[in-house]
Amino acid sequence: MELRKKTRIVKIGQVSIGGEHPIAIQSMTNADTRDAEATIAQINALEVAGCEIVRVAVPDQAAADAIATIKKRINIPLVADIHFDYQLALTAMQNGIDKLRINPGNIGSEKGIREIVAVATERRIPIRIGVNAGSLEKEILDRNQGRATPKGMVESAEKHIHLLEEAGFDNLVVSMKASDVRFTIDSYEQFSKKYDYPLHLGITEAGILRSSAVKSAMGIGYLLLSGLGDTLRVSITGDPLEEIDVARDILRGIGLYQGKRPRVEIISCPTCGRTEIDLIGIAQEINNQLRFIEKDIKVAVMGCIVNGPGEGKAADIGIAGGKNKAVLFKKGEIIRSLNENEIIAALIEEIEKM
Structure with missing residues (x-):
């Protein structure tokens, strides 16, 4: 720059x-x-x-x-x-x-x-x-x-x-x-x-x-x-x-945001044939729910259990999908496993605690 x-x-x-x-x-x-x-x-x-x-x-x-x-x-x-x-x-x-x-x-x-x-x-x-x-x-x-x-x-x-x-x-x-x-x-x-x-x-x-x-x-x-x-x-x-x-x-x-209001940044993968959860819908709903939360954190929403936690290491918290399931991780470390219908609520709950 x-x-x-x-x-x-x-x-x-x-x-x-x-x-x-x-x-x-x-x-x-x-x-x-x-x-x-x-x-x-x-x-x-x-x-x-x-x-x-x-x-x-x-x-x-x-x-x-x-x-x-x-x-x-x-x-x-x-x-x-x-x-x-x-x-x-x-x-x-x-x-x-x-x-x-x-x-x-x-x-x-x-x-x-x-x-x-x-x-x-x-x-x-x-x-x-x-x-x-x-x-x-x-x-x-x-x-x-x-x-x-x-x-x-x-x-x-x-x-x-x-x-x-x-x-x-x-x-x-x-x-x-x-x-x-x-x-x-x-x-x-x-x-x-x-x-x-x-x-x-x-x-x-x-x-x-x-x-x-x-x-x-x-x-x-x-x-x-x-x-x-x-x-x-x-x-x-x-x-x-x-x-x-x-x-x-x-x-x-580009690393220039200095606004008074912190904002959650969401990173998510584009999905591929390995994705076995509704990642698009989950990512969209998480984005909607986090839109006005004022926390300076990075959230990863990844579709693949193989690479998700690794690719999301730069994130503070995130999920990586499996077959109708996902793992919840923080700083790349897996915390627990979730059923697909639990993903959004569990992730939001953890973010609110941070």
Whole structure:
């Protein structure tokens, strides 16, 4: 793994990113922000799952007004996603938002940018410049026959950064998202060679769960292993809670998870002709039951009595199947034998004792 690049430190509410701070997991609500109750419920559920920073869409004045109510009843930092209307940014900041996600080039006049900067500076509210391949400025696309390129992504970011820096503001976070993994990686790498602003990582429009998990693991995982990234969001078409699960698995898989909430890690074999128990069903049920248990342990669910305890030695506890039976083991040492219908309950019981 490459040495992590030290970026500027930015404080988002009570969460600091950049420098040597842990990589923060973010998500975004898909509830209507104007419905404060639904948004609050979703944010609190995301927090329980391990979300550390959450973003809400602010499409109009009613959504900006709702931020005041939402902010009072959540615990994690709140980010307002705003386009085109700088007045919405002003209202969001007045109502307690912890960070803005805007692109200064489309937020209004120079006067509007300066008003945003004045309030953000006074309240120490950072701004994320979010560059997306699907919405690059026309003049940048025109210089490359209408195509988006990583170089164009960096150019767009530079333009927005320049607008804010000219106004005396540099409390910034930057993202360079595309739906194409290689394109996204190239964009972040090119930007990182020129700037030390903290990076928010993500593959945008990555699709439903399986597609997004694969693309995000490849793209975000590669960048993290290259030493880049200070926050991340896994974008999934579906339940935002799934975004947190995948994000934690990515960080944990490469040894970078430092979240406040410990999580059980499950390792399981892919099954083969030697498997003589319903390993798939058992693994799925164990995963469901352990999803919100806060223990920093590794659990092995193995299908073969021949290799199971050996392959599971790295685990704290696990089972290995036989013919309608399984053995329960800890640190590779067999503790006892179980009938198939006893496996799940016995394993969960032992884990709860640990």
